Amino acid sequence: MNGKRTALITGAxxxxxxxxxxxxxxxxxxxxxxxxxxxxxxxxxGESIDARFIALDVTDAASIAEASRMxxxxxxxxxxxxxxxxxxxxxxxxxxxxLDDVRRVFEVNVFAAxxxxxxxxxxxxxxxxxxxxxxxxxxxxxxxxxxxPDWTYAWFNAIAYPASKTALNxxxxxxxxxxxxxxxKVNAADPGYTATDLNGNRGTQTVAEGARASVRLALLDDAGxxxxxxxxxxxxxx
Ligand SMILES: NC(=O)c1ccc[n+]([C@@H]2O[C@H](COP(=O)([O-])OP(=O)(O)OC[C@H]3O[C@@H](n4cnc5c(N)ncnc54)[C@H](OP(=O)(O)O)[C@@H]3O)[C@@H](O)[C@H]2O)c1
Numbered sequence: 183m184n185g186k187r188t189a190l191i192t193g194a195x196x197x198x199x200x201x202x203x204x205x206x207x208x209x210x211x212x213x214x215x216x217x218x219x220x221x222x223x224x225x226x227x228g229e230s231i232d233a234r235f236i237a238l239d240v241t242d243a244a245s246i247a248e249a250s251r252m253x254x255x256x257x258x259x260x261x262x263x264x265x266x267x268x269x270x271x272x273x274x275x276x277x278x279x280x281l282d283d284v285r286r287v288f289e290v291n292v293f294a295a296x297x298x299x300x301x302x303x304x305x306x307x308x309x310x311x312x313x314x315x316x317x318x319x320x321x322x323x324x325x326x327x328x329x330x331p332d333w334t335y336a337w338f339n340a341i342a343y344p345a346s347k348t349a350l351n352x353x354x355x356x357x358x359x360x361x362x363x364x365x366x367k368v369n370a371a372d373p374g375y376t377a378t379d380l381n382g383n384r385g386t387q388t389v390a391e392g393a394r395a396s397v398r399l400a401l402l403d404d405a406g407x408x409x410x411x412x413x414x415x416x417x418x419x420x
Contacts, residue, residue: 193267323347
């Protein structure tokens with residue numbers, strides 16, 4: 183077994199996922215870039231980061247199973263899982279929302295996070311110290327935010343993306359409950375509004391800033407929280 187700690191980051195070919203891999207790699211971790219094409223690994227390896235490409239389409243059960251087999255064969259365990267892959271399909275008003283789009287968004291943002299987590303859990307359970315699981319959510323999924331007229335994104339009025347992140351928050355809490363006795367910590371991360379392809383690069387933060395919440399939760403020590411929702415500094419309202 184590799185003595186170094188290993189992190190799998192889904193959707194790591196660009197944006198916040200790539201930067202999360204970079205920052206975890208800079209902390210000395212081996213990073214498995216879960217991507218649909220080996221685009222980012224060469225960049226990270228050029229920065230002396232121990233990055234390895236792992237083919238992973240998070241909506242494809244066979245791809246997830248193959249990824250877990252490869253990690254089992256090559257490493258025997260997994261120390262950190264960051265469920266980062268996510269999509270947004272515009273933000274049509276609720277009354278103009280197409281159900282197929284809601285399904286597609288939930289497929290990546292919610293169902294895939296469950297599928298990948300369950301496939302990786304046998305590997306995560308072997309980590310010592312106990313593994314960390316990060317669900318990359320968004321304050322846009324915070325129910326209480328949407329009731330606050332003074333909230334920065336109070337104008338956001340759509341179903342698919344916000345509801346997917348609300349659901350992901352519940353997924354986080356339920357895994358945290360089940361795994362509490364194992365020491366595995368499961369938390370949701372809010373990257374903050376970050377310039378990536380997801381928002382046409384209109385975000386106000388850099389990816390270096392946007393990755394901090396995930397990195398912090400991936401590196402929590404034993405005294406750290408579980409079952410919570412955090413940005414880079416503090417707790418975020420559900
Ligand atoms: N940017 C923000 O302001 C912001 C704010 C809050 C939360 N977030 C969350 O942060 C996470 C990362 O988003 P980002 O802003 O970095 O967006 P991004 O640059 O568009 O990156 C999204 C990543 O997800 C991957 N992905 C999508 N579908 C996938 C699939 N089926 N299998 C594997 N990978 C898949 C993409 O890969 P491909 O290139 O192959 O499609 C890409 O690597 C998302 O969960 C997003 O909801 C972002």
